[in-house]
Amino acid sequence: MDTQTRHIELVIQRLNQFNPENGNIGNFLGESAHILQTSKVKNETFLMDILAGCIEFKPLLDVVVSAFYSRDGKNCLLSERNLYIVVCYLAIFQLEELGLQEFGRIIKSMNAPKICKFLRFFFNRMNLSTWIKDEWNQIYASDYVNNWIKPLLRWQPKVQQLVVEFDDKLHRFSVATSKITKPKEFNLTIPNPRAILIPELIPHQEKTKPIPALTYKIPKLGQKLEQIKSKNRRKAEELLLEANMHQFRCAAPKFDHKNHIAMEILKPEKKFQAQKIKGKIDSIPVKLNATTILREGVLYQRKVEQELNRIEHLLRGARDPSEFLEWQKQMREKDLDQQLTEEECRRLQGKLSYEEAIVARQNCVRENQKKAEQEREMEEVMNHHCEQRQLKELKARQKNVQQVTEARKNVKQARMKLQKCKRQIAQEVSEESQEILARAFKEEEEKVRKRCELIQQIRAIEYVPSIKSKFVDLTQTPNHGVLGEMSIVELQERLALLKEAQKKAEEEKRDQITHEKYLKEQLLLGTLEQISVFREQMGRAATLKQEENKIKKPLRETIRKDKRILDLQEKIEEKSMQRKIPPGSSQNKSETFNKDAKRSWISQKRCKQEEHWRKLEESQKEHFKMLQHGFMSRELARKMAENEAMITGTSSCIVQPPHLVTKHHGNPSYGHFHRLTEGV
Missing domain, CATH: 1.10.940 (N-utilizing Substance Protein B Homolog; Chain A)
Known part of the structure; x- marks a missing residue:
């Protein structure tokens, strides 16, 4: 078994x-x-x-x-x-x-x-x-x-x-289960009763501090925040209601190109009313940084250059922008026409794409039907192939069964062959292992011999007495064959020389820094002086501008009433009076007298205004010269002189440096203040 x-x-x-x-x-x-x-x-x-x-x-x-x-x-x-x-x-x-x-x-x-x-x-x-x-x-x-x-x-x-x-x-043959042994209690002596413990004194508890009232109160800051939140929420709700009420007011505007152009032509031109700019003057002195001072100086110089370039551009012959505006109108109209044509094209393209989508859908349905038919045919072919494969597999299994039965018969022969092969392999492995062991034994013997020789050499070196104290000469070079060898004394001297050279370089650098700081301070002071002069001039220009604006206000009303308009109005009035009143009346003479008086008064007023404007222009030219003297370079001054000469028709003076021109007309400082024009 x-x-x-x-x-x-x-x-x-x-x-x-x-x-x-x-x-x-x-x-x-x-x-x-x-x-x-x-x-x-x-x-x-x-x-x-x-x-x-x-x-x-x-x-x-x-x-x-x-x-x-x-x-x-x-x-x-x-x-x-x-x-x-x-x-x-x-x-x-x-x-x-x-x-x-x-x-x-x-x-x-x-x-x-x-x-x-x-x-x-x-x-x-x-x-x-x-x-x-x-x-x-x-x-x-x-x-x-x-x-x-x-x-x-x-x-x-x-x-x-x-x-x-x-x-x-x-x-x-199932084994009968034995009874479970129940253990008996030990007969032990009864212990004495436990002694009653004396109770300990309970300590008197201190009264607890009452909880402060602030713990349960909401803080004021939180209440304020909640109030602000509620206000903001109410505002947002009101805005939302307004938006919902007027949500589709500008959603789909109907735009008619021709009517729009006609309305623009009929509309009267809106009068431009500029708002007054009240400039706040900061009287508080501000401490400027070095960078801010330099930056402000560059900014003012750049402004002067821009002004000069603008004047030069106007003198060269800038055009009137009316032609450009007309061209802009035409281009806008063309753009509108193009937009309309593009919209029409898009609409037609949408229709065309819709038709194409219908055709594509029909083609897709046909293709899907064809694919379905092809898949059915493929399934039939695959089923046929599967049946053939199953038949082949059955035949292969039957062949495998026959092969297995034949293999059972030839098992003993296979065993004998396997035994022979394994014996041969075992012999070869044993021979190889013996050779490897012999090699390893020889290598270990050589290692042991070398170790013994090393140990003997080390012991011989240990027995040789060593000299502990050694005399060192600081002036002697070690002669190791290294580039730049030197003794310790020479090295110390060189280090001392290097330290002295470093100290000198530091002192020179310190002097250079102080000199640079001084130059920088001088430059900043110069720029500050220039800025202060420029600010004074700008303030004066602002005051002049305010005065001009005050004077211009009544003039603007007269400018609006053009000669042609007034003549036309008068003619219309005359015609209307002639139409209403019959000829030969005494009133016509008084009316003509009043009209002549009115015309003479208007001509006198115009003469006064022209004189006033001429004086203003002269004062501005003088102001511009002062600015030029304070800030402009020589080239900019030359440009300005040429421009003014072209305007006034006078010849410009040649600007000379101060070291060449010392005395001229009894004025020794003439070279420092170059004159722009002779006519002004």
Whole structure:
């Protein structure tokens, strides 16, 4: 019994080691045959048949075992799966050869209750005739399946009887459970009662401080924030209501190109009314930084240059912008026409795209129908190919069965060949290992010899006496053969010289920095003086401008009344009076006299205004000269002189440096103040 269990356990172990994906079946069977020979098994061929059969009919046996685990064997271990596969193989293929008695002995040798449970499930007539048969038909041909199931149905009552016998024996020989021993209590002496403890004095608790009232009050800052939030929310809601009320006021305006142009022509031109700019004068003195001072000076110089460039540009002959405005109007009209044509094109393009989309959809439907027909044809072809492939697979399986049967016959020859090959390999490995060991032994001997020599040398060096004290000459060079070698004394002297040179360089740098600071301060002071002069001039210019604006206000009203307009108005009045009053009346003479007086008064007023404007222009020219003297370079001054000469028609003076012109008309400082024009 023990030998049978050991043999079947060997088969189960080999099945556990088998991996169909990585290993070859022929090599695996050869290895297992060699293992069985080494273990000196008597019925070697029987065990090899079981192993080969379990591998060959694995899908057939897996159907039964997996169904057992899913239904009756839910509490069984998965590690015992190969045990049930072996029992299933014996029941299907080896039951008639073994007989019922031998089959019963094998079951007794293994775990009897578990195997009985499996056999009760497998030899159920209902299971065999229904789902097991159907599952096997999917894997193998129906003829083979019928040949396997008929003997199983024939053996079914006998196997069921055998299972019942095993169950009875197990119940009969069940060991009676012994009574549980109940331990008795120890007879111990009763302890003395515990002494009553004296209660400790409870300490007097101090009164707790009351909670301050501020902890439960909401802080004022939070209340203010909530009030602000509520106000903001109300404002937002009001704005939202207004937006909802007037949301589609400008959503889709109807734009008519021709009417728009007509309305623009009929509309009277709006009068431009400029707002007064009240300049705030900062009387507080501000401390300026160096960068701000320089920046302001550059800014004022740039302003002067811009003003000069503007005047020069006007003198060269700048055009009136009316032509440009007319051209701009025409271009806008063209743009509007283009926009309208583009909108029409877009509309037509939208219609065209809609039509194209309908045609494309129809084409897409047709293509889909064609594709569906092609797919149906492809499915039919694929089904035909699958049927042919299944037939080929069946033929290949039959060939494999024949090959396996032939391989069983040639197992002994394969074993002999394997043994010979393994012996040869073992001899070669042993020879190689001996050679490697000999080499390693020689290498270790050489290492040991070298170590001994080194130890002897070190000991000899240790025995030699060493001189501890050594005289050092600081003036002597070491003579190591390095570039720039020197003694310690020379090195110290050189270091001292370097320190002195560094100190001198630092002092020079310090002097240079102080000199640069002084120059910078002088430059800043000069720029500040220039800025102050420029600001004074700008203030004067602003005051002059304010006076001009005050004077211009009554003049603007007279300018608006043009000569032609007044003449036309007078003529209209005359015509209306002539139409209303008959000729020969005395009133006509008085009216004509009043009109002549009015015209003479207007001409006198105009003469006064022209004189006033001329005086203003002269004062501005003088002011401009002062600015030029304070800020402009020589080239800018020359440009300005040429421009004014072109305006006034006078010749410009040549600007000379101060060192060349010392005396002129009794004025020694004439070279410093260059004159722009002779006529002004």
